[in-house]
Amino acid sequence: MNKRTFAIIKPDAVRNNYTGLIYDRILKANFTILGAKLIRMTKAQAEGFYAVHRERPFFTELTDFMSSGKCMVLALEKENAVAEWRKTIGATNPAEADAGTIRKDFATSLGENAVHGSDSDENAKLEISFFFSESELIANL
Numbered sequence: 586m587n588k589r590t591f592a593i594i595k596p597d598a599v600r601n602n603y604t605g606l607i608y609d610r611i612l613k614a615n616f617t618i619l620g621a622k623l624i625r626m627t628k629a630q631a632e633g634f635y636a637v638h639r640e641r642p643f644f645t646e647l648t649d650f651m652s653s654g655k656c657m658v659l660a661l662e663k664e665n666a667v668a669e670w671r672k673t674i675g676a677t678n679p680a681e682a683d684a685g686t687i688r689k690d691f692a693t694s695l696g697e698n699a700v701h702g703s704d705s706d707e708n709a710k711l712e713i714s715f716f717f718s719e720s721e722l723i724a725n726l
């Protein structure tokens with residue numbers, strides 16, 4: 586079973602100085618951070634990463650936002666990582682997110698919702714490899 590997932594602390598959260606608070610949530614939820622990078626996505630990178638949403642009406646808004654400032658990309662490890670991280674971040678729309686979730690506490694809106702989390706093991710693998718080479722990931726020895 587794949588124990589990894591991929592996360593992004595999105596530009597709204599970095600701009601709002603929530604990076605440290607979200608890191609704290611990651612560690613308190615017992616994820617191991619295998620890799621972390623502060624990057625500024627290009628528009629082309631954002632379009633590539635979200636290619637699956639290409640036909641959606643919010644694609645331009647989403648990729649403009651994701652390339653609008655710095656974000657933190659992370660490879661996380663934990664047993665059942667994909668589901669555990671989705672539980673930690675909460676629903677896509679912060680108005681519908683459960684109390685205590687990252688999106689409930691730090692998201693700005695449906696579009697600017699503070700964090701990303703992979704939705705399947707297969708996508709976690711693809712998304713990690715979109716931003717990290719295997720040699721950049723530090724195993725929990």
Ligand code: GDP
Pocket residue numbers: 643646647676677695696697698701702704
């Ligand atoms: P996620 O897996 O919870 O991130 O949700 P989705 O895969 O459905 O959507 C991907 C991302 O697109 C979300 O996290 C939002 O940032 C953005 N998004 C989703 N719906 C909308 C929308 O209606 N408007 C805008 N501007 N962005 C949206």
